[in-house]
Amino acid sequence: MQSIQAEKLKKEADALILAHYYVPGEVQDMADYVGDSYALAVKAAHSDKKVIVFCGVSFMGESAKILSPDKTVYLPERNAHCAMAEMADVREAERMKREIPDLAVVTYINSGAALKAVSDVIVTSSNALKIVSALPQKNVYFIPDRNLGRYVAEHDASGKKFYFCEGHCPIHARTTKEDVLAAKETHPEALFLVHPECPAEVCALADCVGSTAEIIAFARRSQKKQFIIGTEEGVLHALKKSCPDKQFYPLREGMICEDMKKITPEKVLAALRGEVAPVEVDERTREGAERALKKMLELAK
Numbered sequence: 001m002q003s004i005q006a007e008k009l010k011k012e013a014d015a016l017i018l019a020h021y022y023v024p025g026e027v028q029d030m031a032d033y034v035g036d037s038y039a040l041a042v043k044a045a046h047s048d049k050k051v052i053v054f055c056g057v058s059f060m061g062e063s064a065k066i067l068s069p070d071k072t073v074y075l076p077e078r079n080a081h082c083a084m085a086e087m088a089d090v091r092e093a094e095r096m097k098r099e100i101p102d103l104a105v106v107t108y109i110n111s112g113a114a115l116k117a118v119s120d121v122i123v124t125s126s127n128a129l130k131i132v133s134a135l136p137q138k139n140v141y142f143i144p145d146r147n148l149g150r151y152v153a154e155h156d157a158s159g160k161k162f163y164f165c166e167g168h169c170p171i172h173a174r175t176t177k178e179d180v181l182a183a184k185e186t187h188p189e190a191l192f193l194v195h196p197e198c199p200a201e202v203c204a205l206a207d208c209v210g211s212t213a214e215i216i217a218f219a220r221r222s223q224k225k226q227f228i229i230g231t232e233e234g235v236l237h238a239l240k241k242s243c244p245d246k247q248f249y250p251l252r253e254g255m256i257c258e259d260m261k262k263i264t265p266e267k268v269l270a271a272l273r274g275e276v277a278p279v280e281v282d283e284r285t286r287e288g289a290e291r292a293l294k295k296m297l298e299l300a301k
Contacts, residue, residue: 117288
């Protein structure tokens with residue numbers, strides 16, 4: 001019934017529904033596209049629809065608005081936030097740029113618009129290593145995720161010096177080596193696929209370290225039939241739909257982003273009816289953030 005309502009309201013509003021892999025499965029099933037945050041923001045920018053309903057947390061809605069300033073962007077739940085996105089400070093980034101010569105502020109897309117606006121370039125979990133390696137600067141301040149930053153630093157061959165803040169994803173950062181060993185003992189035939197927001201000791205035990213989209217792609221390609229998944233459990237919905245003949249096990253219990261789970265089908269319908277306030281980003285901030293995002297596209301080619 002909700003899907004029928006959504007289709008009717010979409011046509012009336014000239015809207016596109018986008019859903020992140022971490023929102024509830026019933027919300028993913030309502031969406032026109034399901035993906036990771038940057039891929040969805042690009043979908044929004046390339047769409048000819050006037051209205052974007054972005055089923056995700058606040059920085060994702062901001063990213064869509066930054067790339068699509070002429071579109072109306074709604075978040076079904078405006079109080080759905082990313083804890084990590086608040087763990088780096090604009091003033092600290094500006095201080096680092098003043099005090100450390102030849103420094104690039106490299107900001108993970110899981111960040112607010114104001115932080116993006118003072119950054120030299122934005123990165124995603126899938127392109128961070130490529131982009132950092134291509135930067136001309138010798139020093140890199142990688143924010144806000146320390147785990148992803150250290151993963152990039154470990155694999156970077158360009159000889160750059162890295163600086164980090166203490167930002168992290170609370171869900172991924174709580175995983176441990178012991179969690180992995182216990183899961184492997186329970187599922188000895190399974191490959192271990194993990195997100196680089198997890199600690200280094202966890203990533204070191206993985207068969208694949210990658211973004212949510214890369215984890216799904218790896219599972220699709222693999223001849224193996226069992227996988228332990230080291231990221232937020234919402235991605236299991238997409239994995240099971242993509243690979244119905246395979247089995248997927250969460251790395252541990254409790255890998256749940258409560259903010260992502262605030263998005264419900266009822267709230268999606270309310271957004272389609274225009275019953276929530278649209279996402280707004282002031283033009284100066286938007287232009288700065290857009291510049292850093294475009295730098296990413298340039299270096300990712």
